[in-house]
């Protein structure tokens with residue numbers, strides 16, 4: 001079962017990395033086309049200006065390639081590549097919209113591509129934060145996990161929940177108490193950022209849909225966030241669910257360095 005899950009995760013990551021490489025190839029083709037225009041002098045453009053643009057594009061392409069190769073190496077070896085972090089983040093952020101368009105053009109769903117991006121991001125965070133001791137971990141949960149007819153205002157204070165068990169909030173509270181982490185239920189990205197700013201956690205386990213997780217992760221580049229995609233049996237934004245084992249595993253991952261610290 002674990003082997004199947006690992007295979008699935010690998011396949012998911014391959015989608016995003018493949019699309020990134022495809023985006024880069026597309027850029028190369030554009031540069032090549034521009035170069036052809038210069039060589040054949042099809043247009044009456046200033047040759048020097050165009051040559052400078054092409055040179056800049058080639059340098060950019062090299063830096064992006066370094067970023068993607070660093071990303072592939074880091075994912076493959078599960079090791080952090082500190083000197084290439086900036087290139088890896090820049091390549092991912094810059095090429096992501098292009099990768100998304102190529103993926104859609106190839107008939108892939110936006111959800112699937114974003115899910116792949118989240119898997120890639122999660123592994124990079126895990127590689128980077130392995131065995132570090134995070135004492136202040138926050139779980140950020142979306143409001144849509146709450147039962148739609150529940151009258152209690154858990155976004156103001158999650159402990160307003162009466163723990164009736166009708167939705168996953170009661171289990172998340174129990175888990176956060178067991179693991180001594182802060183739990184916040186938020187209604188969107190702005191409030192999620194506000195919660196992080198106010199509570200100042202060292203690491204975050206964020207539960208959300210692919211769209212919100214992708215934008216949230218991109219907003220806090222460099223900050224340790226493990227994303228857990230929610231389940232939507234009744235469609236988006238209402239009575240959503242979450243796999244508690246995945247949340248628990250992510251919390252334990254961030255906290256494992258504490259045990260190592262105590263033992264050493």
Ligand code: SF4
Nearest residue numbers: 147150161162164167
């Ligand atoms: S578990 Fe809490 S939030 Fe969910 S329905 Fe019951 S009281 Fe409301």
